[in-house]
Amino acid sequence: MxxxxxxxxxxxxxxxGSLRSRFASARLPLRVLGVSALLLGLAVxxxxxxxxxxxxxxxxxxxxxxxxxxxxxxxxxxxxxxRLPVAIAAVxxxxxxxxxxxxxxxxxRNPLGSPDVIGFDAGAYTAVVVVTLVxxxxxxxxxxxxxIVGGLATAFAVYLLAWRRGVQGFRxxxxxxxxxxxxxxxxxxLITRADITDAMSVGFWSAGSIARVTWSxxxxxxxxxxxxxxxxxxxxxxLKRLELGDDAAITQGTRPGPVRLALLVLGVATTALVxxxxxxxxxxxxxxxQLARRITRSAGVSLLAAxxxxxxxxxxxxxxxxxxxxxxxxxxxxxxTVCLGGLYLIWLLIRETRRQAGAPR
Amino acid sequence: xxxxxxxxxxxxxxxxxxxxxxxxxxxxxIPDGSxxxxxxxxxxxxxxxxRALARVLTPSTGRVLLDGKAITQYGSKEVARRMGLLPxxxxxxxxxRVADLVARGRSPYQSLFQQWRSSDEQAVAEALEATRLxxxxxxxxxxxxxxxxxxxxxxxxxxxxxxxxLLDEPTTFLDIAHQYELLELLRTFHDEGKTLVAVLHxxxxxxxxxxxxxxxxxxxxxxxxxxxEVVTAxxxxxxxxxxxIVAPDPVTGTPTVVPLDPRSVVR
Numbered sequence: 001m002x003x004x005x006x007x008x009x010x011x012x013x014x015x016x017g018s019l020r021s022r023f024a025s026a027r028l029p030l031r032v033l034g035v036s037a038l039l040l041g042l043a044v045x046x047x048x049x050x051x052x053x054x055x056x057x058x059x060x061x062x063x064x065x066x067x068x069x070x071x072x073x074x075x076x077x078x079x080x081x082x083r084l085p086v087a088i089a090a091v092x093x094x095x096x097x098x099x100x101x102x103x104x105x106x107x108x109r110n111p112l113g114s115p116d117v118i119g120f121d122a123g124a125y126t127a128v129v130v131v132t133l134v135x136x137x138x139x140x141x142x143x144x145x146x147x148i149v150g151g152l153a154t155a156f157a158v159y160l161l162a163w164r165r166g167v168q169g170f171r172x173x174x175x176x177x178x179x180x181x182x183x184x185x186x187x188x189x190l191i192t193r194a195d196i197t198d199a200m201s202v203g204f205w206s207a208g209s210i211a212r213v214t215w216s217x218x219x220x221x222x223x224x225x226x227x228x229x230x231x232x233x234x235x236x237x238x239l240k241r242l243e244l245g246d247d248a249a250i251t252q253g254t255r256p257g258p259v260r261l262a263l264l265v266l267g268v269a270t271t272a273l274v275x276x277x278x279x280x281x282x283x284x285x286x287x288x289x290q291l292a293r294r295i296t297r298s299a300g301v302s303l304l305a306a307x308x309x310x311x312x313x314x315x316x317x318x319x320x321x322x323x324x325x326x327x328x329x330x331x332x333x334x335x336x337t338v339c340l341g342g343l344y345l346i347w348l349l350i351r352e353t354r355r356q357a358g359a360p361r
Numbered sequence: 362x363x364x365x366x367x368x369x370x371x372x373x374x375x376x377x378x379x380x381x382x383x384x385x386x387x388x389x390x391i392p393d394g395s396x397x398x399x400x401x402x403x404x405x406x407x408x409x410x411x412r413a414l415a416r417v418l419t420p421s422t423g424r425v426l427l428d429g430k431a432i433t434q435y436g437s438k439e440v441a442r443r444m445g446l447l448p449x450x451x452x453x454x455x456x457x458r459v460a461d462l463v464a465r466g467r468s469p470y471q472s473l474f475q476q477w478r479s480s481d482e483q484a485v486a487e488a489l490e491a492t493r494l495x496x497x498x499x500x501x502x503x504x505x506x507x508x509x510x511x512x513x514x515x516x517x518x519x520x521x522x523x524x525x526x527l528l529d530e531p532t533t534f535l536d537i538a539h540q541y542e543l544l545e546l547l548r549t550f551h552d553e554g555k556t557l558v559a560v561l562h563x564x565x566x567x568x569x570x571x572x573x574x575x576x577x578x579x580x581x582x583x584x585x586x587x588x589x590e591v592v593t594a595x596x597x598x599x600x601x602x603x604x605x606i607v608a609p610d611p612v613t614g615t616p617t618v619v620p621l622d623p624r625s626v627v628r
Contacts, residue, residue: 010486013458013499018477027464027477109452165379234473241468247448250417252521253441253469299461300454 014297032296036308039292043094043311046319047087051079053322081215088222089213090318090333091311093274094284096225098292098310099232100270101285102301103263106239108169111348114285115155115271118176121280122183123154124272125206129190132198132205140217143205144276151275154179155268159261208279208334210318221277228269229307235263236303243300281334283341284310284317290348313337365393366429368525368556369414369444374423376406376413383409384580386423391525391573396551397558398571402601406580407560408449408529414558415446415527427525441469444525445518449533453502459513460498463488466520488520492546508539515546526550528559532566544570568592568615576600592616 017028051063056078058066065071066079104113115121127150128143135142162168162175191199238259241249246256274281291313292298292305317336324331369391377383384406391397391414399407412418414425416432425432432440445466453462466488467481489495492512497505502513511531518526528547532540540563548570551557561567567574568588575585578600584591594607597618604621 010460010464010482010489011495011498012460013501018482020477020479024474025477025481237468237471237473237476240465243452243454244465245448245450245452247412247415247417247446248451250437251415251441251444251446251448251527252466253436253438255437293456297456299457 029296029298032298032302032305035292035296036302036305039305039308039312040091043091043308043315046312046315047090050090050315050319050322051083051087053319053326054078054083085215085218086210086213086318087315089210089218089278090315092222092225093210093278093281094288094311094314095307096228096270096274096310097281097284097314098288098306098308099229099303100267101287101310102289102292102303102306103232103239103267103270104285105289106243106301107260107263107267108173109243110169110173111290112173112286113169115268116280116282116285117173117180118158118268119154119179119183120151120268120271121275121282122180122187123157124148124151124275124280125187125202126150126154126183126190128205129187129194129202132202133190133194140212144217147275147279148272151272152268154183155264159264204332205279206334207332208281208337209332210278210281210314211330211332213277217277221273224269224273228266228273231262232266232303235259235266239263239303240300279332279334281314282338283344284313284337287341287344288313291344367391368393368428369558370426371410371414371420372423372426374413374420374425376409376418376420378418382421382580384413387581388423389575389582389585391556391558394551394554394556395573396547396571397556397573397575398561398567399558399575399577400561400564400567401577401583405577407577409580410577411446411527411529411558411560415444416440417446417448438469441521441523443523444527445521445523447514447518447526447528447531449529451514455503457502458498459494459500459502459505459516460485460489462502462513463494463498463516463520466517469521484520484522488516491519491549492516508535508542511535511539511543512546515543519550524554525556525558528557530560530562533562540566564592564597565610565615565617568617569610569613588615592618 015030017030019026019028048063048067052058052060058075058078062071062075063079066075071079101114104115105111107113124147127146131142131146158172158176158179161179162172164171191202194202238254241252241254242256242259249256271285288310289301289306292309293301296302296305298305314333314337317333317340321331321333321336367390371387371389374387375382375385376387387410399410401407409418413420416425427435427440427443464481464485467484470481489498492515494512494516497509502510505513532543535543544566547557547559572587573585574588574591576583576591576596583600584596592607594605597603597605597607604623605618606621607616608619609615610617
């Protein structure tokens with residue numbers, strides 16, 4: 001074998017490996033893969049650690065031995081029936097939210113893009129309020145259905161309002177913010193008409209908590225979530241082509257209109273799924289892709305790294321909410337993510353302003 | 362011209378955006394192996410024509426033929442392996458590096474499971490070398506100069522390994538030295554047998570580098586042919602409204618446009 005000509009190998013400027021076989025080939029950006037694996041491991045570890053805490057505290061040994069098949073019967077109920085679905089939800093829902101955010105930020109080419117921004121949460125909230133007022137504060141399933149229908153209808157309306165010879169990212173965000181603000185005032189009005197029990201129940205729902213997740217609500221979410229993830233993997237090459245602009249995407253063999261619509265549906269579906277099961281959990285979708293991008297130094301937004309980061313963030317927020325409950329009182333995880341997300345947003349806005357105010361270079 | 366049938370033909374096409382028609386009943390053949398330059402005044406429909414050839418715009422009447430077959434009858438990746446476009450403006454993802462962006466040009470050859478064959482790496486390496494970017498392959502695209510960045514986009518198009526390359530005003534944002542550097546690069550592609558179609562603003566550059574000119578005005582083709590036959594003082598006066606003389610370029614002998622001094626003409 002003679003030496004390969006110089007033009008055989010490409011220096012990408014970072015460590016990457018190649019995988020080649022008859023059936024598959026891929027370039028492996030090692031940093032993205034390594035960071036993602038680390039974050040996912042962290043998410044699982046944190047979620048398992050969180051199983052210890054609650055009204056009936058357990059020790060780490062008790063949790064582990066129960067998870068591994070031993071343990072007392074009562075511990076088995078606490079760990080396997082009550083807390084394990086919540087732990088799985090923390091990881092899976094976090095990953096889904098991160099994925100949805102990554103899809104939206106990639107399509108809109110804007111770090112402010114996320115499914116909540118195009119009015120999904122506000123629309124879901126409105127529908128839940130209406131259903132609670134009409135049906136009464138009962139059924140989990142009717143509220144889940146209302147959240148999905150309301151959220152999807154709002155997202156669809158925003159999409160249509162932003163439509164002008166195709167949908168452009170920035171217009172989508174601006175229209176979404178406007179529609180969400182209008183729905184917000186409608187929501188406030190509806191609450192003033194509600195009686196105190198209905199208002200309370202809507203209030204609890206809107207705080208967003210994975211503590212209410214059970215096996216029966218988790219299983220369908222996991223099945224649908226898997227479908228969403230597979231579809232996102234199948235569409236990810238087209239998503240990468242769209243990043244270069246529509247003209248380049250077309251000439252590389254993509255039809256931007258249908259692909260973008262399919263991706264928007266996927267992105268909204270991630271939030272719909274989580275909102276139906278746990279109520280609105282804000283900011284994970286917004287924060288995870290950008291944090292992941294900074295750590296992995298990837299080009300554009302990486303779906304994998306954003307999902308891993310989302311899982312780690314939600315698992316951490318979940319553990320934090322349980323730890324706060326130990327010393328104070330229980331705070332729903334949705335309120336924690338909103339708090340931390342608000343800090344992130346302030347930091348993002350300050351940084352963008354500084355950068356525009358004539359930073360060097 | 363060559364005896365081969367034209368690779369790219371537009372027939373009787375009406376092209377426009379929404380209700381606004383830019384070009385009506387337009388027909389044109391791109392000769393196989395030619396370096397075709399489309400020239401004409403601002404807003405005459407040059408870019409529109411190129412975008413229709415690249416199927417970014419779909420004509421409302423008529424059709425585009427690629428290698429003798431209607432372009433709509435191909436799979437979209439199949440077209441992407443025969444014909445590529447350098448758009449007027451492209452968007453680079455944040456924080457992307459040179460080789461990563463060039464590698465994006467391989468996407469028409471990739472599938473869900475085959476993402477990085479050795480042929481992909483080979484094509485990217487060759488494209489980097491041809492555009493003299495091998496040394497810069499690990500750099501961030503944002504950190505490059507305008508001329509280097511345009512070479513990266515050209516390299517991405519080159520990595521697509523298409524026989525036909527369409528270029529929409531490739532020299533517009535470059536200074537004069539980088540304009541000629543890019544045109545020389547295009548000439549090497551032409552010498553290798555590729556068919557090039559470029560929208561150019563500068564008549565002298567078009568006449569110097571292209572072997573086939575298409576002259577447009579108000580959405581229709583005024584004339585086409587070899588630069589030496591097409592570029593005349595009458596044509597420039599008619600199409601651009603610029604009184605001039607056409608003289609041979611002292612270096613290459615190709616026609617160059619020298620505008621008359623309006624003050625001395627009037628007096």
